[in-house]
Amino acid sequence: MSISKNQLKVITSLSQKKYRQKHNLFIAEGIKVVNELLNSSFEIDTLFATDDFNVAISSDKICRISDKDLQKISSLKTPNKVLGLFKISDEKPLNKTGLTVVLDCVNDPGNLGTIIRLCDWFGVSQLICSKDTVDCYNQKVVQASMGSLKRVSIKYIDLEPYLKETELPTYIADMDGENVYKTKLPNEGILIMGNEANGVSETIKSLIKNKISIPRFGNTKETESLNVATATAILLSEFKRGL
Amino acid sequence: MSISKNQLKVITSLSQKKYRQKHNLFIAEGIKVVNELLNSSFEIDTLFATDDFNVAISSDKICRISDKDLQKISSLKTPNKVLGLFKISDEKPLNKTGLTVVLDCVNDPGNLGTIIRLCDWFGVSQLICSKDTVDCYNQKVVQASMGSLKRVSIKYIDLEPYLKETELPTYIADMDGENVYKTKLPNEGILIMGNEANGVSETIKSLIKNKISIPRFGNTKETESLNVATATAILLSEFKRGL
Numbered sequence: 001m002s003i004s005k006n007q008l009k010v011i012t013s014l015s016q017k018k019y020r021q022k023h024n025l026f027i028a029e030g031i032k033v034v035n036e037l038l039n040s041s042f043e044i045d046t047l048f049a050t051d052d053f054n055v056a057i058s059s060d061k062i063c064r065i066s067d068k069d070l071q072k073i074s075s076l077k078t079p080n081k082v083l084g085l086f087k088i089s090d091e092k093p094l095n096k097t098g099l100t101v102v103l104d105c106v107n108d109p110g111n112l113g114t115i116i117r118l119c120d121w122f123g124v125s126q127l128i129c130s131k132d133t134v135d136c137y138n139q140k141v142v143q144a145s146m147g148s149l150k151r152v153s154i155k156y157i158d159l160e161p162y163l164k165e166t167e168l169p170t171y172i173a174d175m176d177g178e179n180v181y182k183t184k185l186p187n188e189g190i191l192i193m194g195n196e197a198n199g200v201s202e203t204i205k206s207l208i209k210n211k212i213s214i215p216r217f218g219n220t221k222e223t224e225s226l227n228v229a230t231a232t233a234i235l236l237s238e239f240k241r242g243l
Numbered sequence: 244m245s246i247s248k249n250q251l252k253v254i255t256s257l258s259q260k261k262y263r264q265k266h267n268l269f270i271a272e273g274i275k276v277v278n279e280l281l282n283s284s285f286e287i288d289t290l291f292a293t294d295d296f297n298v299a300i301s302s303d304k305i306c307r308i309s310d311k312d313l314q315k316i317s318s319l320k321t322p323n324k325v326l327g328l329f330k331i332s333d334e335k336p337l338n339k340t341g342l343t344v345v346l347d348c349v350n351d352p353g354n355l356g357t358i359i360r361l362c363d364w365f366g367v368s369q370l371i372c373s374k375d376t377v378d379c380y381n382q383k384v385v386q387a388s389m390g391s392l393k394r395v396s397i398k399y400i401d402l403e404p405y406l407k408e409t410e411l412p413t414y415i416a417d418m419d420g421e422n423v424y425k426t427k428l429p430n431e432g433i434l435i436m437g438n439e440a441n442g443v444s445e446t447i448k449s450l451i452k453n454k455i456s457i458p459r460f461g462n463t464k465e466t467e468s469l470n471v472a473t474a475t476a477i478l479l480s481e482f483k484r485g486l
Binding site for chain 1: 279353357360361363364365366389390391394424457459460461462463465466467469470472473476477480481483484485486
């Protein structure tokens with residue numbers, strides 16, 4: 001079997017958010033990520049797989065293709081047997097308890113993917129993104145999140161009303177904040193991380209009292225600030241290490 | 244002025260380690276990284292810069308080029324005014340005190356760049372790499388390290404004799420290690436991080452008593468292990484947080 005012209009057109013279009021929304025589909029690639037998503041609440045639309053990919057799903061959902069065709073639709077350097085189209089699931093209702101991570105305009109897909117993986121590792125079940133944060137169904141995010149996408153509930157909302165209403169303690173990661181190692185952190189709360197270049201926006205900053213920072217131990221002030229994903233790793237570790 | 248054929252050939256060849264070693268040169272791009280390296284012990288060989296890049300160096304070291312020529316030699320999506328050829332500096336002598344990070348076969352340039360930045364942030368002045376770790380003068384490493392390259396001493400050596408001889412306490416990051424949050428860490432010591440897929444090699448593991456791990460807080464064992472750069476961030480934070 002080979003890929004129809006129409007299928008090819010849909011797959012190609014899914015690199016753009018507006019077409020992912022129109023078709024309500026996103027792409028995941030490779031054995032590991034596809035298998036993780038098959039074993040999840042995400043619904044499969046179509047799997048495009050070479051003959052040596054074994055999977056127990058209804059045959060009308062699977063389209064066997066050649067290595068050459070896989071190469072054609074894949075965006076990986078080394079395509080790995082399968083590309084799946086999955087249905088975008090409805091966002092879960094807002095969870096008002098526990099530890100939540102909020103992202104204010106994080107742009108880089110690799111950073112978002114890493115942060116999703118970190119949330120999964122540290123048992124943070126909810127990730128809230130500003131509407132200008134990169135789309136979590138962006139293919140690079142899906143690949144970088146390594147299947148953690150299925151275990152973390154991700155919502156895109158207006159941050160301002162949400163942060164105004166919440167009763168949880170809120171913390172902004174900010175270079176001028178208090179030393180996180182000397183801050184007593186709660187079990188439940190909201191950790192807000194900002195844009196790669198500009199940090200958290202002034203509007204959001206003005207709403208939040210607690211600002212925390214990771215102290216610099218190097219001798220020089222020239223050192224570039226930590227990357228947002230690295231800083232999230234250290235701060236989540238700080239929230240959880242005492243538990 | 245435009246780039247000579249010979250210059251173009253040299254620049255292109257520097258994407259390969261053997262030619263970096265032959266010419267004893269490496270490439271850095273963009274205003275920020277180039278300026279950081281100009282203000283360091285790295286010696287400049289030649290700067291290729293557009294007319295709007297201002298810099299106070301001897302005119303025989305600078306070659307003014309057009310945007311089009313910069314585009315031709317740049318490996319960035321958006322070239323940023325300047326590409327510099329710097330001389331590879333001699334490795335510094337081994338420092339036997341303080342906190343040292345050791346990398347055993349880390350392959351990804353982005354990971355190495357992030358780890359160099361982390362060493363800089365946490366005041367780790369020495370990074371020791373196995374000979375099969377990606378070259379720190381690889382262009383992607385140089386760009387990802389954001390100028391931290393000049394502040395961290397990086398050495399490529401055989402790990403086995405070094406680790407056999409050291410008198411410092413040594414720690415391996417290992418999934419089956421002791422909970423790092425419950426481990427008393429020393430001020431001086433060696434932290435060993437392993438390959439992205441396989442962790443630390445068995446030979447090295449057999450030499451080291453202390454194994455530490457970052458506990459997983461999520462409910463599922465399916466969660467992919469933390470990325471090596473993220474794990475290094477959390478472990479360095481643990482070494483330093485009590486100081």
